[in-house]
Amino acid sequence: MADPFKPRAPFAPWDRRQLPGLFDVEETARRVGNYKWAEMKLFEALGGWVATVPELDVKMRLGTHCYHHAWHAELWHKRLPELREMNPDRLTQPANDTLVEFVAALTEPEAPDQTIEKLVGVYRVFIPHFISAYTFHMNNTSEITDAPTIRTLKLALIDEFDDWRDGEMMLQSLIDTPEEVDRAAAHQARLEKLIVAAGGIAGPGSIGGN
Amino acid sequence: MRKFFPVDSLARDSRFNQITMRQSQADPRTVLVGTDAKQRPNSNRLTPQRPDASDRARGLMHGIFVGEIQALEGAGRTCFDFETGAGDSTDNVPFALKLDMARQAWDEARHVEISVKLSEWMGTEIGQYAENTVLFEAACSTDPVLRLAGVNRALEGLAIDVFTTMKEFGDIAGDPYLEFCEDWMLADEVTHVKMGSDWLRRITENDPERRKKALEFQSVVDKIFSFGGTRSDSDESPIGLARRFRELAGFSDDEVEDIATVSLAALEERKAFAARARADAVDQFSAS
Numbered sequence: 001m002a003d004p005f006k007p008r009a010p011f012a013p014w015d016r017r018q019l020p021g022l023f024d025v026e027e028t029a030r031r032v033g034n035y036k037w038a039e040m041k042l043f044e045a046l047g048g049w050v051a052t053v054p055e056l057d058v059k060m061r062l063g064t065h066c067y068h069h070a071w072h073a074e075l076w077h078k079r080l081p082e083l084r085e086m087n088p089d090r091l092t093q094p095a096n097d098t099l100v101e102f103v104a105a106l107t108e109p110e111a112p113d114q115t116i117e118k119l120v121g122v123y124r125v126f127i128p129h130f131i132s133a134y135t136f137h138m139n140n141t142s143e144i145t146d147a148p149t150i151r152t153l154k155l156a157l158i159d160e161f162d163d164w165r166d167g168e169m170m171l172q173s174l175i176d177t178p179e180e181v182d183r184a185a186a187h188q189a190r191l192e193k194l195i196v197a198a199g200g201i202a203g204p205g206s207i208g209g210n
Numbered sequence: 211m212r213k214f215f216p217v218d219s220l221a222r223d224s225r226f227n228q229i230t231m232r233q234s235q236a237d238p239r240t241v242l243v244g245t246d247a248k249q250r251p252n253s254n255r256l257t258p259q260r261p262d263a264s265d266r267a268r269g270l271m272h273g274i275f276v277g278e279i280q281a282l283e284g285a286g287r288t289c290f291d292f293e294t295g296a297g298d299s300t301d302n303v304p305f306a307l308k309l310d311m312a313r314q315a316w317d318e319a320r321h322v323e324i325s326v327k328l329s330e331w332m333g334t335e336i337g338q339y340a341e342n343t344v345l346f347e348a349a350c351s352t353d354p355v356l357r358l359a360g361v362n363r364a365l366e367g368l369a370i371d372v373f374t375t376m377k378e379f380g381d382i383a384g385d386p387y388l389e390f391c392e393d394w395m396l397a398d399e400v401t402h403v404k405m406g407s408d409w410l411r412r413i414t415e416n417d418p419e420r421r422k423k424a425l426e427f428q429s430v431v432d433k434i435f436s437f438g439g440t441r442s443d444s445d446e447s448p449i450g451l452a453r454r455f456r457e458l459a460g461f462s463d464d465e466v467e468d469i470a471t472v473s474l475a476a477l478e479e480r481k482a483f484a485a486r487a488r489a490d491a492v493d494q495f496s497a498s
Contacts, residue, residue, distance in 0.1 A: 040294070040305075040308075043289060043308075043312050044289045044290045044308070045211075045290065046286070046289075047285070047286030047287065047288070047289030047290050047311070047312060047315055048211055048215075048286060048287060048289065048290025048291070049211065049286070050282055050283050050286035050287075050315065051215050051219075051220055051221065051283035051286060051287055051346075052211065052215065052219075052221050053221050054221040054222055054223045055223065056223060056279075056322075056326075056336075059221075059279065059282070059283075059319075059322075060282070060319040060322050060323060061319075062286070063282045063285075063286060063315040063316060063318060063319030063322075064315075064316050064319045064320075066286060066289060066312050066315045066316065067312045067313050067315060067316035068316075069312075070289070070308065070309050070312030070313070071309075071312075073305075073309070074309050077305065107211050108211065109211065110211040110212060112221040
């Protein structure tokens with residue numbers, strides 16, 4: 001056995017984590033507050049839609065995914081005080097007014113024959129924007145100082161990818177005709193324009209640039 | 211999407227047939243209405259020895275299945291219908307309560323999955339029995355505290371009784387698959403009832419009037435969910451009162467006694483209703 005008292009490097013050769021990161025504490029808290037707000041709006045919408053969709057398999061998936069996003073909101077809620085925000089509600093805000101408009105448009109469909117629109121909004125627009133914003137944050141924050149945020153991002157991303165796949169599978173099984181393809185595309189375009197105008201779920205700079 | 215979704219708009223595929231509580235209670239195939247008192251068995255409790263045990267168990271499982279769908283829908287609506295706030299008025303609920311409702315939505319979605327598979331196992335098709343929508347009606351209140359009282363304490367409390375009965379049925383009938391699944395669902399339901407009890411106490415801590423109103427609503431729903439005597443301590447009821455699991459879920463001894471009294475009263479009312487229905491039928495037949 002190697003000598004247990006022989007000095008070793010504090011970082012093992014395979015541990016390449018770096019100190020620098022793009023976000024300071026304040027900016028991280030702002031983003032986390034935006035994430036929490038967006039996850040809340042998503043789980044509320046999913047919960048509300050359960051009663052409005054006639055397709056039994058979709059109904060059950062929406063109920064399951066509702067909890068996933070509620071759990072993400074809870075994780076972000078718990079992270080805020082660790083980022084010096086002792087009143088989490090203060091930062092639980094939309095990134096801007098356009099994102100509020102986006103959520104209003106997302107939650108507009110109610111009729112039982114609008115399952116395609118409901119699923120398109122969540123799985124082809126909102127969740128892909130969560131995936132991109134979370135991935136950008138995870139890859140650009142300090143791997144050492146902000147490790148707790150990275151852990152939450154990784155856990156949330158597992159759900160986001162799984163839910164996106166579920167949603168896309170449901171959509172492909174529901175879209176049968178060219179007209180339905182057009183419906184899905186038109187609704188996606190309408191919502192995508194709004195979220196692009198908002199800059200993403202954390203506003204401009206959600207995935208860098210700007 | 212509007213806030214507060216009406217029960218008659220619940221979305222279902224073409225296999226489902228929805229009926230009201232009144233239609234359900236007037237169903238001539240039910241034991242209390244359709245059979246002469248002298249021919250009724252001494253016990254209506256669901257046991258494998260009953261000649262109609264197979265159909266009764268399948269019917270009950272289908273009832274669980276549609277009940278779980280409505281419980282899922284109700285929990286989901288509570289996530290959406292109210293703003294997030296301190297819970298000090300009827301238009302808002304605390305963030306943590308919404309998280310509990312989302313958790314419940316996931317649990318109920320699993321229960322739908324479980325009951326679909328159990329129904330298949332028992333040889334039942336979706337829609338083979340009617341869907342009574344009274345469960346979702348209790349989730350339509352505009353006061354979230356009333357929803358907690360009506361759904362989490364009354365409805366989920368009934369679920370504790372039903373799952374206990376089905377678990378015992380699975381045990382006696384030698385069906386470990388049924389017993390295993392019912393036991394898992396029972397664990398979740400105890401959690402949901404406790405959730406409702408805890409939130410009811412916390413939200414109405416400084417509002418005794420609101421608490422009183424909620425408990426009165428719960429009592430009404432308990433009576434309705436006794437399904438005219440379907441659930442009570444009496445052997446005349448197919449479903450028993452699961453006292454031990456109710457204690458685990460946070461019901462006090464007094465509360466369990468109150469439910470037992472209400473359930474027995476519902477049974478007696480139902481029997482009186484059945485006697486009147488029979489008498490009316492005889493009169494109509496004699497007159498024709």
